Amino acid sequence: DAGVxxxxxxxxxxxxQHVTLRCSPISGHKxxxxxxxxxxxxxxxxxxxxxxxxxxxxxxxxxFSARQFPNYSSELNVNALLLGDSALYLCASSRPGGYEQFFxxxxxxxxx
Amino acid sequence: GIxxxxxxPDLILxxxxxxxxxxxxxxxxxxxxxxxQNPWGQLINLFYIPSGTxxxxxLSATTVATERYSLxxxxxxxxxDSGVYFCAVVSMRAGTALIxxxxxxxxxxx
Numbered sequence: 001d002a003g004v005x006x007x008x009x010x011x012x013x014x015x016x017q018h019v020t021l022r023c024s025p026i027s028g029h030k031x032x033x034x035x036x037x038x039x040x041x042x043x044x045x046x047x048x049x050x051x052x053x054x055x056x057x058x059x060x061x062x063x064f065s066a067r068q069f070p071n072y073s074s075e076l077n078v079n080a081l082l083l084g085d086s087a088l089y090l091c092a093s094s095r096p097g098g099y100e101q102f103f104x105x106x107x108x109x110x111x112x
Numbered sequence: 113g114i115x116x117x118x119x120x121p122d123l124i125l126x127x128x129x130x131x132x133x134x135x136x137x138x139x140x141x142x143x144x145x146x147x148x149q150n151p152w153g154q155l156i157n158l159f160y161i162p163s164g165t166x167x168x169x170x171l172s173a174t175t176v177a178t179e180r181y182s183l184x185x186x187x188x189x190x191x192x193d194s195g196v197y198f199c200a201v202v203s204m205r206a207g208t209a210l211i212x213x214x215x216x217x218x219x220x221x222x
Binding site: 031035044103106 | 143152
């Protein structure tokens with residue numbers, strides 16, 4: 001089975017722009033979570049979606065938003081980009097009723 | 113919220129040596145996972161171990177949930193074991209988000 005996939009792999013934006021990151025979960029997984037990892041730190045939780053509903057939100061500003069589609073794929077949107085948004089964005093999926101999360105390869109965002 | 117502390121922060125080994133990485137957490141957990149992050153950033157699942165002991169080849173892990181710690185053992189280390197090891201937990205009290213420690217950076221030289 002294919003693992004979690006994310007696109008794009010790398011992205012360069014300038015301050016003030018908007019970005020959309022995409023994630024496809026493992027087949028059969030219905031929950032998708034997003035994490036931000038800045039250099040030298042562990043990943044930090046941004047959002048979790050299950051069956052297209054938001055189930056959790058981390059301590060991130062309203063510039064960050066997400067949604068989940070009927071096929072369980074997900075988008076993370078970030079508006080009005082700041083230099084501090086430069087990070088590796090990781091998506092994870094988990095099976096219904098399961099706690100174990102499986103991560104995709106990430107999208108590396110650079111904001112200039 | 114729940115706190116996750118990993119030690120040591122850095123570890124330097126010669127190939128063939130054994131090592132133990134520790135993860136302490138401040139509250140009861142539903143989930144505890146160990147990950148290895150490779151140089152490209154991919155988080156590779158090593159163990160899902162909210163309690164008990166598991167082994168996978170040269171790696172093994174033990175979680176003592178009542179005492180709120182977990183240990184990751186790496187035996188006969190290889191250069192390919194280098195990278196950052198993360199412990200992450202889901203608190204019983206708060207949602208389903210994985211809370212990560214700051215990681216242990218392991219460097220294995222030949």
